[in-house]
Amino acid sequence: MKNSLIIALDFANRQQVEDFLKPFTNEQLFLKVGMELYYQEGPQIVERLKAEGHQVFLDLKLHDIPNTVKSAMKGLARLGCDLVNVHAAGGIEMMRAAVEGLEEGKVQGKERAKLIAVTQLTSTSRQQMNSEQLIPVSLNESVLHYSQITKQAGLDGVVCSPFEAKQIAKKVGADFLTVTPGIRMETDDKQDQKRVATPDFARAEGVSAIVVGRSITRASNSLAAYYQIKNLWEGISV
Template sequence: MKTPIIIALDFASKEEVSRFLDRFKGEKLFVKVGMELFYQEGPSIVHDIKEKGHQIFLDLKLHDIPNTVKSAMKGLAKLQCDLVNVHAAGGQEMMMAALEGLDQGTQAGQKRPFCIAVTQLTSTSEEQMKKEQLIQVPLEESVLHYAKLTKQSGLDGVVCSTHEAAIIRQALGNEFLTVTPGIRLKEDAVGDQKRVATPDDARKAGVSYMVVGRSITRSENPVESYQKFIQAWEGVQL
């Protein structure tokens, strides 16, 4: 995994994905296949994207009893994605079972997908967390707790907002991945995200990967928008 930008393919069909990727004319991307696309098209969409040479973050956020998650991951490993995830709220036993399933499902000679855990969704505010989840500590403390539990479980990193990435890196080291949704350019609409940040914020926080969706996929010129995010990450004044 090299590029710091993961493009969220928030499309409903294989045809939309194909039209979007064709605009990049052979450039190798790192893309996210989430629930909307995977549940519409199934595993075939992963095969199609991999055939084009792109890296894939399969974002299904598994959260179930350990044995179910283990079995599911064993199957997902066969798709040869680069990154998969679970919910840290599922607990240590579940996260360890996810790794067991990935190890068992990864073919000999192939590399196991990186596995990360969602801490708190970037659409969740601290007020919501306290009211609806009955977690009364500050949101930052909740995210760091989940991150520590994730590392203890043997996983490779977490999904968090840019606002928590720096404290996670300080506590858990540079090798522990931080994947951050909610990234916008200054002029972009916030949408349904609450804890958003710019690429410059993400770079300064030391995040591993930024997830960018509609700012690129809904742009009139996705390739140009993608380049703007790369430039913003690199500190180029736009």
């Protein structure tokens, strides 16, 4: 899980995924299945990717009452995902229920999926958080607080931006996972993301794993873009 490069499969259907993966026939990848793809294709898309030997981050960001989240996680655990998530805003009780569901539903003899919590979305600005969520602190303070209660609930880490990773490690512990979306190349369009960073910046900040979508999936040569980002992430000079 540490030092992972996760590719966000932001596609509408399985055919688009298969077309994207064709150049990667010799690669064992870490792939993120989000709401758009999962809600169209269902559990079968996860099962197919796992059968092909890939690791899977199922990014559904569960946020509901504790019993509902526990039951949902119990079912998702059977898919054999490597990483799943919830919203930290659901609270400690809900997050603990998510852990319980994963433990109860895991396949016998296998480790449970790592469980992380979303702190503040990387598309959220401080102004939005202050005015729309009525959280009257800085983004940094909010992310650190959510990280602390996530750790208290027994989860493995958080989703955050690279800008908070060092402080989270200092406050919560170096073994606590920091998974960061919003990773772009310097020349890429930020689009709907606010707190974005390059792969080498994320590495310098001690991030555990990066999630990269359009910089790879929308590139004219996705395989070349993948290796370029992978080299930057791993600090390899070419």
